[in-house]
Amino acid sequence: MINGVINVYKEPGFTSHDVVAKLRGILKQKKIGHMGTLDPNAVGVLPVCLGKATKLCSILSEKDKTYNATLLLGTGTNTQDTTGEVISQASEEELNALVEDKVFETIKSFIGDYEQIPPMFSAIKIGGEKLYNLARRGEVIERPARHCKIIDIVVTNIDLPRVEMHVTCSKGTYIRTLCHDIGQKLGVGGCMEKLVRSKVDRFDVEDSITLSQIEEYRDNGTLDEYLIPVDEMLDKYSKCIVSEDAEKLVYNGNIFTSRNTLLKMTHEDGQKVRVYTHDGNFIGLYIYNSEKQIYKPLKMFL
Secondary structure, three states: OOOEEEEEEEOOOOOHHHHHHHHHHHHOOOOEEEOOOOOOOOEEEEEEEEHHHHHHHHHHOOOOEEEEEEEEEOEEEOOOEOOOOEEEEOOHHHHHOOOHHHHHHHHHOOOEEEEEOOOOOOOOEEOOEEHHHHHHOOOOOOOOOEEEEEEEEEEEEEEOOEEEEEEEEOOOOOHHHHHHHHHHHHOOOEEEEEEEEEEEOOEEHHHOEOHHHHHHHHHHOOHHHHEEOOHHHHOOOEEEEEOHHHHHHHHOOOOEEHHHEOOOOOOOOOOEEEEEOOOOOEEEEEEEEOOOOEEEEEEEOO
16 A cells, blocks of 8 residues: 555536546545545545545645735626636726725725625535535525634736736635735625635645656656655654553553653644654654653554
8 A cells, every 4th residue: 555645636517526536546546535625626646545545634724825816806797717707897997997006905904804705606515515516506595604804815817807816825715816806805706717726735746747747657656756755744743762661552542651662752732743663654643741651543554
C-alpha cells in the first residue's frame, strides 16, 4: 500500500470524488481520501491522502485555502457561478454606473469575519439530504449562515463587469457565494466565472500533478518523489523518540511516561508531539500531560 500525501491538480469536469475514484484505479488501492472539495468546474490544488495518511484528512481539511477567482458582475445565477441558470441580469445602465473605486472598496469590505449563507447547489446536508438534490428538484429552503473568515482579498485586475481577485480564506468558505454577495452589495448581482485553487497549506498549484502524470510516474517508478510522508505533514510538532524497551507500549497504542523517552526533551502541558520508535518508525501523534508526566495517544498511524 502507498502511504503519504500527493498534491493533485484537479482538472475541469471532475468532481473531487471523481479524482479519488480514478486514483483508486490507478494506484490499485481503496484507502484514499481528499482534503477539501472543489466544484467540478474549478481547477487547482487537491491534496489527496493515501493509505495511512487518510487519517490526516480531518486535520488538514481545516487549513486555510487560497484561490484565484474571476467575479462577473451584473449576472446572477441559481448556482452562483456561470454554469447555472441566469436568474437576474443588470441593465446596461446599471453596469455603466459602476465605479471601479466603489467596486474595490466593496470587495475589500468582505475581509474579516463573515456570516455566509451556503448556496443551494452545495453538498451540505440539511435534514439528512444534500442541498443540491433539493435544488435540482427546484426546491429552495432556508439555510443557516455559517461563520467563515476572509483572511485577505487582493484585487489583481478590474475590467468591468469582470474583477480578478486573489482570496485567502478559512475552511468552508464558498468563493461563488462570496462573488454573489459582493454583487448583491453593489446592487447589480454577481456570480463566479472562473476559479483556481492555488494553495492549501504547504501545497502550491505550481507543484501539483495531474492524474495522467501520476500514471506516468507510477509506470516509471518515480511516484515516491511526489509523495509527502505522513510524519512530514505533522512536522510543526516536535519529535519524541521512545526507548526500545517501551516500544511494545506504543505499538499497542498505550500511554508512556517521560522515563520511556530516549531524548529527554521538555514538553509543555497539552503539547502535541510526533512519536517514533528508536529505529525511526513513526507511531503517531501524542499529547503530553505534565502533571502525570505521561504521553497519551491522539491519532495513531501504525
